[in-house]
Amino acid sequence: MMAGTGRKLTAIARSPLGATAVTLIVVVALTAILAPIIWGPQAEQVDPTAITQGPSAAHLLGTDTLGRDVLARVLVATRLSVVLAVLAVIIGVVAGTLLGTAPSVLPRWAGRPIVGFVNIAVAFPGLLLALFFAVIFGVGATGAVLAIGFAMAPQFARLTQTLSAGIAGRDFISAAQVAGVSRFRILIRHILPNIGEPLIVNATVAAGSALLAFAGLSFLGLGVQVPEYDWGRLLGEGLNRIYLNPAAAIGPAIAVVIAGLAFNLLGETAAAALGGRSARKRFRLPAIALAAPRVDAAPAPIVDDVVLRVDDLRVSFPSPSGWVTPVRGVSFTVSRGEAIGVVGESGSGKSLTALAAARLIEHPGHTDAARLEFCGAPLLTTPERTLRPLLGTSLAMVFQDPMTSFNPTRRIGSQLAEAASEHQDITRKQAMDRAIERLQSVRVPAASRRAHQYPHEFSGGMRQRAMIAMGLMNHPRLIIADEPTTALDVTVQRQVLQLLAGVRRDTDAAILLISHDIAVVAQTCDRVLVMYAGRIVEDLPAATLHTAARHPYTRALLEVVPELDADRREPLKVIPGRPPAPGAFPAGCAFAARCPLATDLCRETDPELVADAEGHRVACWHPVSGEAPVPVAIATVADETAAEEEETVLR
Template identity: 55%
Template sequence: MPHHDHDSSLRHRLGRTLRTPVGVTALIACLLVASVAVLGPVLLGDRAARIDTDAINQGSSAAHLLGTDQLGRDIAARVVVATRLTLRLTLLAAVIGVGGGLLLGVAPAVVGRRAGRLITAVVGVLVAFPGLLFLLFLATVFGVGTTGAVFAVGLAMVPPMARLVQNLTASVAGSDYVAAARILGVGRFRMVVRHLLPNIAEPSVLFAAQATGGVLVAFSGLSFLGLGVQPPQYDWGRLLNEQLNRVFVNPAAALAPGAAVVLTGLMFGLVGEVFAQAGGRRAPRAEEPVPPSLPPAAGEAAAGGDGGVLVRARDLRVTFPGGRQAVRGVSLDIGAGEAVGLVGESGSGKSLSALALADLVPHPGRVSAGTLRFDGDDLRADPRLGTELAMVFQDPMASLNPALRVGRQLAEVAEVHLGASRARAAARAVERLGAVRITAPERRARQRPHEYSGGMRQRAVIAMGLMGKPKLIIADEPTTALDTVVQRQVLGLLAEVREESGAALLLISHDLAVVAQVCERVLVMYAGLIVEDLPVAELLGGGAAHPYTRALVGAALTMTTDPGRELATIPGRPPEPGETGTGCAFAPRCERARERCHDDTPGLTDLGAGRQVACWYPAGPAAAISHTAEATS
């Protein structure tokens, strides 16, 4: 089961949400209703039951705030006293509905295929049946009275709850960790408790909280119709029925029970909203300690002080709850029109670094930097990049809305960011599709993403980025899912686009051959840090200085690789965020590591024009430079 940091758990996020205005309102409402339910019968029980023949059907007065009923009983006291029974029966019916929905919802994932299909079909039929008619049918089956009404309302809640849980469970049941648990022989009960329910808890709790308000209305409706609570007991629905015939004589007496139902239903809605905020991206963020950022270098803050550098980042960090840093102080420059490759193993922080530049780091990650500038503008003050930055993601199907036509999606960029008219934006979309070598662009613009091949979808995403006039194109593994022929076409297209538009390119990849085809300079990342910066020619010519870079080159298979030569391997595994301590992060896997590598963290050191390395004992010709510098210091 996926691990969630303790600060991101529902409990901690719920605590923070309760301190928001919505949370405070919901908490106060719950405490108020609970107090009335607990203390009402104790303080006003006798007054609500006292019959006074001298005060029958009186209107509102100082003695009787809402007047009296046909037996002279105080209506206000009866509304307060009825709170306990109404809430108790509502919550009991909700428990039946939630429990039954969970059982039927998870059943298809743990029982046999035939039984699972039968359960799914039954739930589908019940959901399709009109809810009100289903409720009245159940009330007739179970009979008149409190017990029958509880079961009728509770069971009526089961089908929608079960359908929700089935959909959620189906998405979780296909996960790799569930398949692994099945292979290991995990029992069905443990599978549900350990792997399924914890991962669908938040949306299920949200639905249950909001549906409880509907249960309250449904139960009160049955009592109003005479099918629920029977005399001498009474709930808000029963009181509303008793006073309805006097609504024009004493409106307060008739409207008070209805108002109680509405306000309590709103309370359950607020509770659901609290869970929605606590369980989603709107959850308030806890303040995480962020390491102090480096001050910007002298002259960097001045406009135009970047000297032809399009992107400049210093001490760029991406921190997640618990103080875990996935990017630990990256410093880089990208010149205008320059093509830079960012390489490294999976989990080294390549994609997060790029997302941090674009202000797209997903919640709950936090970005900090000593300097973060784009074309002379400070992105820390205003992260909006408009159409000056284009992103090309690894999976183009995830970047395109499957429900919209491709041309319409491209046109929206021009309409929203460039203020173009609908017709002009559509024409530009067709033009951009043609510019990325998509044949028959007018016809293709009217198609949806599923009608495109993988290479065409990637071209369409590139065209979307070109709807504006980007100064920087960030391509995150743009050729991973493509075959070799289409891969070469897409790389060629990126090179053409860069040449025609003059845009800079940041190409993220784990494939050194891909980077070598397009880029002029390579940044090598490991454990959230840049460990080497060198020209592509040096990389291909065996001039890499960092042992990690040399290992990556040695592990790459090319068409000229000797079939009899054994490929190099890197022992061990990269550290997880939070596992890095003092010293070089690559030291545990490095054959050149010495005592200093485990104690001191190396910084990037210049090795000549356009070359930097973060290593105490670099390999190759750079070693002599490093040793000379060390002796001098």
């Protein structure tokens, strides 16, 4: 990777853009460093006999009103002009980053006014803000630095907010939240490293704008004051006598253009170089002893065998037409060591139910329930500070896409170790030892070496194993696996499922497995929850799924599973129709439009989830007996395609 990035940087440096940027920035830097030493005395030497002279062999740009060499003064002014511009950019980046990231750290009531202030400030032109702040901070170099710095802050705040919002939705942020990492630590360790590169690129480009702004303020007399001078002040002095010596004004103007062009081209070159992830220097790390003593945190107490209790859970989101409730009245319990599978079509509310149990439904989403408890603690009323250690040590979450589940800027081992060091009084070495031990427990080969690699160096299956290892860093009572095998091939899927089963057997942890594949759930779980349109329509033991399923939707899901001995000349079976949209649930049973057993009662009244003597729950007015044939009409893929084409034509 180092060699590849090195070749890329070399190629960019050899390109016309890169070569020009490097040349100009080196010239500006050397001038800023050496000019005061070489031409400093000449720039300050007063010569009454050479006042206001034009260009000559002795003075290439002429002299000023005191007989001082204009070219020497332009060269010497490079240091002050560049330093002040860089200081202003640093102030703007720091202030903008603080404003942009404050809403993600502060409470909502304190963060919303900051967002509003940034939105208003961005609407004003930067130069207008600079003039406004210059009046507040006063005339002089210090006031000009502060004025330009704070005038640039709103644009960096908006950029930081935009970039942070894109990162905050990634799975590795949710994984850190589940691990109980504080919001400030998430900001420092997970968000800022992932937005640092575009901030640096924009800061480099902004340095050129800062040079122009400084020249403008000094030209107006609000910037650098006598006896100091920068390019803007020299430009103002030259324009006062432009008819006598135009070269005195052209010199500092050319200097501003060249320096501004150098910074802008440097920003373009940096953007090209950082188009891919920057190379990271690798060090050969010593082998870590695997026999380190285990430092385990005390497991969270559980009042009874129930790990997760959900009663009448509802998850809602605002929309232009009002609140939409995609999860409506879900109730179930998960006991110690139990494996429960949740199946259903996309949009049935499976993942939202799991996210609500993990307290990952963010504003403006709203979670409500008659009872939502984890390890005996009410999730909706307990303060976040109190819940964070409980969720971080007793709840593990395995997300659907292992590539987005890890922070790409940090090594796998450090991300695993963070889950333990955040809640336990252990050293970094002990946390890393445990990370390697957990990687070994999920059968990651060469764990001590793999722990010091980045996520992109892992295959999809290895990343999913590492994600499970992260959940095992403490003592999980519940592992929520949200489609953990979707992005994996069949062989790796089986390995991951076997690994989850082994973890459950060894740790007595409960598992909530979310999947589209009802066959996988039937083979790996004790109980199956079938969800449709935001509700549980059937809850039954997995062992009797194929023989005792009573809801027509469950029977239809079983019927459309392809079999190995099926005739390949026949088209695959599918359930006709589509699930209703979350904002358009019908008054009665949501499955009535797709069910051939539906009656007027089904279309008018939604059935309750009723349990029989054996605990088998089903929500259906006309449940099917276990011995009866499947009464659900099954359409073929060809039928579904034709229906979709017809619907498209009608639209």
